[in-house]
Amino acid sequence: MEYLLFLIGTVLVNNVVLVRFLGLCPFMGVSSKLDPSIGMGVATTLVMTLGGISSWLLEHYVLLPLNIGFLRILAYIVVIAAMVQFIEMVIRKVSPPLYRALGIYLPLITTNCAVLGVPLISVREGHSLVQAGLFGFGSALGFTLIMVIFAGLRERLALANVPAAFSGPPIAFVTAGLLALAFMGFGGLI
Amino acid sequence: MFNLARIRGGIHPAGHKDRSAALPIGTLALPPRLYLPLRQHAGAEAMPLVKVGDRVLKGQLIASSPSEMSAPIHAPSSGTVVEIGPVLAPHPSGLMVNGIVLECDGEDRWIELEAPANPFDESPLLLAERVAQAGIVGMGGAIFPAAVKLKQGTRHEIKTVLVNGSECEPYLTCDDRIMRERAEAIVDGARLIQHILRAYRVVIGIEDNKPEALAAMRAASEPYGAIEVEAVPALYPMGSAKQLIQAVTGREVPAEARSTSVGALVHNVGTVYAIQQALRYGRPLISRVVSVAGSCVGNPRNLEVLIGTPAQALFDACGGFSQEPAGLLLGGPMMGVNLPSLQAPVIKGATGLLALARHELRDDQASPCIRCASCVDACPMGLLPLEMAARARVDDLDGANDYGLRDCILCGCCSYVCPSHIPLVQYFQYAMGQQDERRQGARKTDYIKQLTEARAERLAQEEVAKAAAKAAKAAAKARPTTAAAASEVES
Amino acid sequence: MLMATLALATLGLILGGGLGVAARKFAVTDENPLIKEIEALMPGSQCGQCGFPGCSAAASALVEGSAEVTCCPPGGVGLAEKLAALLGVTLDAGQMSAPLLARIDAAQCTGCTRCYRACPTDAIVGANGQIHSVLANACTGCGKCLAACPEDCIAMAVQQPTLDTWRWAKPQAA
Numbered sequence: 001m002e003y004l005l006f007l008i009g010t011v012l013v014n015n016v017v018l019v020r021f022l023g024l025c026p027f028m029g030v031s032s033k034l035d036p037s038i039g040m041g042v043a044t045t046l047v048m049t050l051g052g053i054s055s056w057l058l059e060h061y062v063l064l065p066l067n068i069g070f071l072r073i074l075a076y077i078v079v080i081a082a083m084v085q086f087i088e089m090v091i092r093k094v095s096p097p098l099y100r101a102l103g104i105y106l107p108l109i110t111t112n113c114a115v116l117g118v119p120l121i122s123v124r125e126g127h128s129l130v131q132a133g134l135f136g137f138g139s140a141l142g143f144t145l146i147m148v149i150f151a152g153l154r155e156r157l158a159l160a161n162v163p164a165a166f167s168g169p170p171i172a173f174v175t176a177g178l179l180a181l182a183f184m185g186f187g188g189l190i
Numbered sequence: 191m192f193n194l195a196r197i198r199g200g201i202h203p204a205g206h207k208d209r210s211a212a213l214p215i216g217t218l219a220l221p222p223r224l225y226l227p228l229r230q231h232a233g234a235e236a237m238p239l240v241k242v243g244d245r246v247l248k249g250q251l252i253a254s255s256p257s258e259m260s261a262p263i264h265a266p267s268s269g270t271v272v273e274i275g276p277v278l279a280p281h282p283s284g285l286m287v288n289g290i291v292l293e294c295d296g297e298d299r300w301i302e303l304e305a306p307a308n309p310f311d312e313s314p315l316l317l318a319e320r321v322a323q324a325g326i327v328g329m330g331g332a333i334f335p336a337a338v339k340l341k342q343g344t345r346h347e348i349k350t351v352l353v354n355g356s357e358c359e360p361y362l363t364c365d366d367r368i369m370r371e372r373a374e375a376i377v378d379g380a381r382l383i384q385h386i387l388r389a390y391r392v393v394i395g396i397e398d399n400k401p402e403a404l405a406a407m408r409a410a411s412e413p414y415g416a417i418e419v420e421a422v423p424a425l426y427p428m429g430s431a432k433q434l435i436q437a438v439t440g441r442e443v444p445a446e447a448r449s450t451s452v453g454a455l456v457h458n459v460g461t462v463y464a465i466q467q468a469l470r471y472g473r474p475l476i477s478r479v480v481s482v483a484g485s486c487v488g489n490p491r492n493l494e495v496l497i498g499t500p501a502q503a504l505f506d507a508c509g510g511f512s513q514e515p516a517g518l519l520l521g522g523p524m525m526g527v528n529l530p531s532l533q534a535p536v537i538k539g540a541t542g543l544l545a546l547a548r549h550e551l552r553d554d555q556a557s558p559c560i561r562c563a564s565c566v567d568a569c570p571m572g573l574l575p576l577e578m579a580a581r582a583r584v585d586d587l588d589g590a591n592d593y594g595l596r597d598c599i600l601c602g603c604c605s606y607v608c609p610s611h612i613p614l615v616q617y618f619q620y621a622m623g624q625q626d627e628r629r630q631g632a633r634k635t636d637y638i639k640q641l642t643e644a645r646a647e648r649l650a651q652e653e654v655a656k657a658a659a660k661a662a663k664a665a666a667k668a669r670p671t672t673a674a675a676a677s678e679v680e681s
Numbered sequence: 682m683l684m685a686t687l688a689l690a691t692l693g694l695i696l697g698g699g700l701g702v703a704a705r706k707f708a709v710t711d712e713n714p715l716i717k718e719i720e721a722l723m724p725g726s727q728c729g730q731c732g733f734p735g736c737s738a739a740a741s742a743l744v745e746g747s748a749e750v751t752c753c754p755p756g757g758v759g760l761a762e763k764l765a766a767l768l769g770v771t772l773d774a775g776q777m778s779a780p781l782l783a784r785i786d787a788a789q790c791t792g793c794t795r796c797y798r799a800c801p802t803d804a805i806v807g808a809n810g811q812i813h814s815v816l817a818n819a820c821t822g823c824g825k826c827l828a829a830c831p832e833d834c835i836a837m838a839v840q841q842p843t844l845d846t847w848r849w850a851k852p853q854a855a
Contacts, residue, residue: 036769062692068685075692082696086703093707096714159580161558229844283847556852583851613852623848630846631757634818635724638755641802641819642726 003134005190010138013189016114017146018180020121023114027146028172030105032158037151041144043105045137046087048115051080052136055119056129076119084110114143150179197433199570200425201603203360203524205399210483210490211363215371217494218507220294224266224498225277225535226252227289231327232334233259238290244271247301249474252290255322261335261538262325264474266496269294280501280520280537284530292498303472314343314386317469324468325538326475330354330365330429330458331521333539336465339457342450343387349453350439351389353380353462355396355403356422358429359522361483362542365459367492368479369396369403373410376459379466380417383457392417393438394459399424426524427601431456433570445597460541481542482508485550486515495536501543502532515545523550524602557610565604565614571597575604579614582621587628590621598622715767716740722763724755726801728823743768754780755821781822781837783815789834796826796835 016022023044030040055076063069088106092099109115118139122132153175162171229235236253246252246265253263270293277289309317322337342348353376357365369376376394384392394411396404398421411417422428422437432443434456441452449455457465460478467473476497483490488509495504501518505511519526520534521541529543536543565575573594581589595618604614716737723736731752733739742748743764750764750772757780765772783805785796790812797805797813804820807813817840827835840846 062688066684066688068688071685071689075689078689078692078696082700085700089700089703089707092709158584158586279844281844281847282849283842283844285842285844285847287844616849616852619849620851627757627846627848628759628762631759635756635760637819638802638821639725641804642724645801645803 003130006131006134007138007141009190010135011142011145012183012186015142015146015183015186016118016139017143018183020117022117023112023143026105026108026112027143027150027176028169030108031147031151031172032154034148034151034155036105037147038144040105040108041140041147044109044112044115044143045140047080047084047106047109048118048140048143049133049137050083050087051115052119052122052139053129053133054079054083056122056127056132059119059123060129072120072123073116076116080115080119081110114139146179146183150176153179197425197428197436197570198572199568199603200427200433201568201606202424203426203606205424206361206483207363207366207399210361210481210492211366211400213489213491215364215367215479215492215494216507218496218499218503220267220296220298221496221499221503222294223272223500224269224292224294224496225289225500225533226263226266226292226498227277227279227287227535227537228253228263229287230263230333230497230537230539231261232332233257233261235288236260236263238274240271240274240290242271242274245269245295246271246292247299249301249303249476251323251474252292255325255335258322258338259335261327262323262474263290263497264325264476265292266476266498267292267294268297268299278531278534280529280534280540282527282530306469306472309382309469310385314388315341317382317386318343320472321465321468324464324472324474326461326464326468327538328458329460329464329478329538329541331525331539331541332458333537336457336461339455340383340386340465342455343389346450347453348387348389348450348455349391350435350455351380351383351387351392352431352434352438352454352456353383353392353394353459354429354431354434354456355394355400355407355459356428356434357400358397358424358426359524359526359541360426361490361544362481362522363483364479364481364492364541366400366403368459368463369400370406372463373406375466376407376462377410377414377417378470379462379464380411381414382466382469383462384416387455389455390416394419395422395428395434395438396420397422397424397428426603427570427599430570430599430601432599445594475538478536478538478540480504480536480540482544483542484515484519484544484546486511486513486545486547488512497538498535500533500535501529504536504543505532505545511545513547516548517544517546517551519544519546524606525600552605552611554611554613556612559610559612562609564607564609568603568607570601570603571599573598575614575618578621579604579612579617582617585624587621587625590618591625595621595625716744719743719764719767722756722760722767723753724760724821726755726821726823728755728801728821728825730754730821730823755823780840781824782817782820782840783822783824783826783835784838785813785815786834786836787812787814789832791832793831795829795831799825799829801825 014020017027026040031037058075058079063072063075084106118136122135127135154172157171234256237256238253240246240252247268248265250265251262252265255262271290272293273291276286277291279285279287318337318340321340326336328334328336355365355369380392394407396407404421407419411419420438427433428437431449435449435452435454436442439454443449443452464475477494479492479494481492482504491508493504493507518529520529520543521527523544559576569575578590578593578595598618600615600618602615608614720737720740723740725736727735731739731748733742739748750770751761753760761772792807792810792812794809797807801823802819802821804816805813805826822837824837
């Protein structure tokens with residue numbers, strides 16, 4: 001029950017995109033069509049969950065014992081980037097169709113600030129290993145949810161008769177703002 | 191069957207049929223020249239069989255069909271071929287198409303027609319072939335070769351033949367007048383079609399706003415038990431094949447399927463009449479009844495005119511224009527197309543010529559969609575026109591297809607009811623045209639690929655042959671020297 | 682300082698080594714399958730209108746991103762759309778130029794057969810001493826015949842619209 005509440009808290013209340021404002025680049029960039037946004041969401045979920053766990057291990061077995069916490073950001077980037085590379089290789093070998101579906105998005109994730117930000121927040125909050133993994137997974141789930149909702153909105157938006165001055169990114173930002181306002185409504189949930 | 195199945199949607203536009211329906215079918219003086227496009231049908235262009243300067247007789251074959259999906263063309267009157275080349279097509283594009291120009295000699299002399307024996311003794315396939323040779327196409331506007339439909343009897347089980355006398359387009363009354371005046375011939379034609387298709391049942395569907403036609407057809411079909419005359423509710427687009435089938439048989443043609451999939455075939459009354467004329471008297475399709483109507487026409491009426499007569503002659507025969515028309519249409523106001531010029535000729539599929547005043551045309555000032563869903567209620571195919579149009583507008587053709595663009599019959603009900611005057615059906619025409627273009631492009635790419643591969647293969651073979659020839663030559667050259675050497679040794 | 686440097690260097694070494702081993706272990710031999718998929722879509726006439734030596738070269742250029750999806754005039758808008766969908770780029774259909782087709786000026790043609798031997802799609806028919814003509818449905822507009830013609834009697838022109846190629850325009854309304 002506690003973990004369920006924790007998960008809901010990360011997915012809805014402290015949504016990584018709309019409340020913490022992390023990962024805005026793919027949020028605007030890869031959300032014009034529904035299919036790519038789902039692919040991006042799935043890839044991010046994979047990376048973020050594993051990133052949450054591996055960075056917790058790194059934190060507690062390398063950085064803290066050696067007393068080099070100031071290298072946290074650097075070390076996390078290295079570990080996450082290496083992990084993404086590794087996952088990409090494995091997927092390419094094991095499942096070419098999945099590689100084709102995720103292929104372009106995996107390298108994009110390496111430079112995604114949400115992937116780095118989530119472990120950093122997790123450390124600050126002093127999560128346990130299970131919590132860290134769950135936090136990574138929940139944040140990614142929240143990210144995917146927003147991506148899918150926003151891609152759906154933008155697909156409808158593409159059909160709408162938008163005034164010339166607003167067409168393209170401006171109307172997308174307006175929509176994103178409204179969506180963020182809507183998510184504020186989850187504020188008092190837990 | 192009294193409780194006819196209701197069709198979906200549909201609209202009730204004002205009929206405007208009274209004026210032209212009141213007068214009997216008139217005839218037209220022989221025009222000086224007839225302009226005959228080589229393509230008046232769906233399918234491949236006909237091939238001319240005559241040369242410039244040839245004298246032809248009325249009913250003589252002047253262009254033959256290159257394939258089954260085509261229709262031959264016959265001389266509508268006797269005279270001289272004066273030109274084979276581009277003629278103005280009665281088509282909104284205003285493009286020129288290949289055609290034959292015939293100068294009439296005024297004698298209107300028929301060619302000797304082969305008087306066929308009793309067609310009921312002949313085999314269906316032979317009769318269908320005769321219909322093909324008579325150049326008959328769907329005369330309700332679809333211009334689909336009629337014989338192709340008649341040959342469906344061998345491929346599918348046709349339970350019901352529907353004779354389409356609903357004529358749901360406003361202004362048009364040509365089918366109404368034909369049914370009133372030539373009921374016996376139509377019933378005879380319907381029986382012939384039943385014989386050809388081996389159908390169990392023939393239903394003549396007529397909208398209930400034509401009581402005289404209903405009475406005439408009922409009287410004519412009285413002696414024949416298999417022929418029923420059914421009054422269908424007056425509702426646009428009842429004249430569409432799929433809607434008529436649903437209204438009469440209660441069966442809906444499935445999405446992206448043809449009428450034959452529910453065991454039905456629909457022929458327009460005009461086509462049935464033409465088929466009867468061809469099978470009974472051997473007469474090819476060289477004339478048709480055209481409604482000349484609209485508030486700008488002096489005396490609207492129906493005229494039996496020769497194919498190829500310029501539109502101008504028809505309007506002149508109906509008292510000219512009472513006022514300057516704001517729009518000239520070929521066909522009905524719902525599905526008809528703009529006539530590019532008064533010089534454009536009448537073709538086999540021309541149901542009507544309309545000269546409309548400004549108040550009879552639609553207002554083009556479109557406003558944004560208010561999502562009232564009037565078009566959804568009106569769509570006889572049960573589609574979502576507003577969603578399809580939104581996608582067509584941003585060139586999302588696949589998206590439009592997902593909403594059933596392929597099943598759209600372009601009836602125009604959606605545009606008619608739209609309170610925002612959005613040109614919905616025009617968007618669908620645009621999207622379908624774009625899709626045709628993609629298909630044509632893909633076909634061409636495939637064809638080019640085939641050609642390239644064939645060429646590569648041929649070049650490789652030539653290379654092999656050349657190498658073989660070279661080797662043979664070398665061997666031939668080598669042999670004399672060895673022979674010479676041998677002779678040297680001998681000596 | 683030393684500790685930090687050592688720790689990070691070790692971390693880098695371990696991860697780098699691991700990736701190196703993994704790269705060997707999970708090496709994928711075949712080239713990008715996308716190139717093959719794209720090449721299958723292309724007309725395959727190797728006409729060179731895209732500026733690349735052939736369709737397979739154009740396909741790799743497309744995957745690398747050094748060619749536009751609109752680069753293939755014989756493929757038309759249909760091909761450009763398919764390519765755009767495969768490569769995940771947005772298509773500006775306005776960029777497509779109308780396909781040009783070869784036309785032979787019958788008055789000047791001497792029937793030398795050079796053009797039809799040069800044609801990669803056998804789109805020119807004719808015989809020795811006879812006037813040649815171009816089959817519109819097979820011509821890709823590559824212009825190879827143009828170079829081969831000694832009489833300069835071939836011209837490239839936009840195809841005239843016919844009833845088959847005429848399309849309804851998009852309504853101008855909102």
